[in-house]
Amino acid sequence: MARMKFLCDADRCIECNACVTACKNEHEVPWGINRRRVVTINDGLPGERSVSMACMHCTDAPCAAVCPVDCFYTTEDAVVLHSKDTCIGCGYCFYACPFGAPQYPRVGNFGTRGKMDKCTYCAGGPEADMTEAEYVKYGSNRLAEGKLPLCAEMCSTKSLLAGDGDIIADIYRERVVTRGYGSGAWGWRSAYGETVSV
Amino acid sequence: MTIFTKMSRVIAVLALGLFAMIAQPQASQAQDIINPTAESVTEDALMEALNGDAQVQGRVSIPDDLSSGLIKPANRGWADTHGGPVRTVNLIAVVGMIVLLVAFYAIRGKIRIDSGPSSERIQRFSATERFAHWLMAVSFIVLALTGLNLVFGRAVILPVFGEDAFGTLSAWGKIAHNYMGFAFMLGLILSFVYWIAHNIPDKVDMHWLSKGGGLFVKGVHPPAKKFNAGQKGIFWSVTLGGAALSFTGVMLLFPELAGGEAGWQLYQVIHGVVAAILTAIVIAHIYIGSVGMEGAYDAMGSGEVDLNWAKEHHSLWVEEVQGKSSDGTDDGSARPGTQPAE
Ligand code: HEM
Ligand code: SF4
């Protein structure tokens, strides 16, 4: 099985936010929650770069380490998913995540923040694949259909790459060598404990 | 790494600080290569420029400022602390204390009233004092159990009860923890007000401590006032530890008050560690107040204790209350209804 990863080639990202929109639409993500976002660094200054960021599906996922109810699990494709039935909305995973990926329907922590929501790598949740129950809680399950995450698939500049970590790293490396520059595999060090060396 | 990336890194670091086009001698070396990213930010440079717990920060166009933090490498540090040392401290404190108490019980056994139970009883705690104590005690036990569930539940309860039951239990536990906190704070304030006057350390405590409180040798009973040095220790642990738990607990409940993510994480670790230590102390307190000592429970149960028990464990206090009542000089500092049983 593949070790799925995301890689955002910031030298190609044009901050169109289509990935953000496509994700919201594909999974009917509720108001106020964005599973993916585009962050612009040094906005308006020379050398500004935009990075599309969501859950990176970490190696040794810190969210899973702190969850008091242990509701995270890692699939065969190394995708980090969680069970909304078990989640108690304590918010610990937000503080553990290096990318601010986990989000909640409510702010504050009194009572509960509600069931945590985050990027599923378009791989659904613990319910049976491609069922209504799965769709309502986690959105569609494109991986089960043999497709890759929609955000990366529809990215017009092919800045956002999704797929087997080795393959997308090779694609990125080739780009950097060919064009002669690259601002880095954003987030890889924090997520996977390694970076793409060129 | 090619010479090229090495160079572009050096250039990027420089460009970070100097966005104005200040001619640098080093930069001139790169001028013969067309490089549209000469001034581009790179992840490496930004990560190196991070100090401490800061995050790589940018701008987002969606209306949610919280999501403008791109990478927060320090969060893994908190996750490691929470999933590691905080759990270890809890395990050592709670299990360690239980092991110690079982050993103590096995060696010393139940501490009996040496002179045997008397026929007389003496009022020790009024109904209001007992209310404050039990408000604090019941809420503390609920808080400690639901808190420990957050730390050990996934290792201990989940495998036994399964995901559904454990999820439901933890969800209720979280709600109980949130609300009981306020009952605990009220109990803490009341008991502080009622008992602070009796808990100022003095010379008697030094003597009591030097005799080990008579806990380890049969028949030894160093004099003590209303509270002996050990009880004063419990009082101050609960007061200070409880205050720390209350403060950090409220910060955890209302993250906007906690001063950012790093602040919340710090309060969380303090909350977890102080809770572990205080729980261990309170387990010892529960032991000595129940199975560990004959006659002790009555003080908080009915409020009346056996006179012989009182003379053995709180000799100066007995003299004080009996002396006072017999001269009829009740200066108001005596507890309401504190009279020797005739
Ligand atoms: C006095 C007011 C208190 C408040 C407002 C409070 C609040 C909280 C909150 C908000 C959490 C985070 C977890 C969650 O959201 O469910 C928490 C965790 C915890 N609390 Fe409290 N708490 C209080 C007192 C106590 C006391 C008295 C104890 C026990 C001895 C305790 C033990 C714990 C433990 C062990 C945790 C888990 C820590 C961890 O996960 O590492 N708390 N508390
Ligand atoms: S990016 Fe965040 S939510 Fe996703 S696996 Fe890593 S720690 Fe968990």
Ligand code: SF4
């Ligand atoms: S919010 Fe839910 S998923 Fe996140 S740590 Fe708490 S219980 Fe686990």
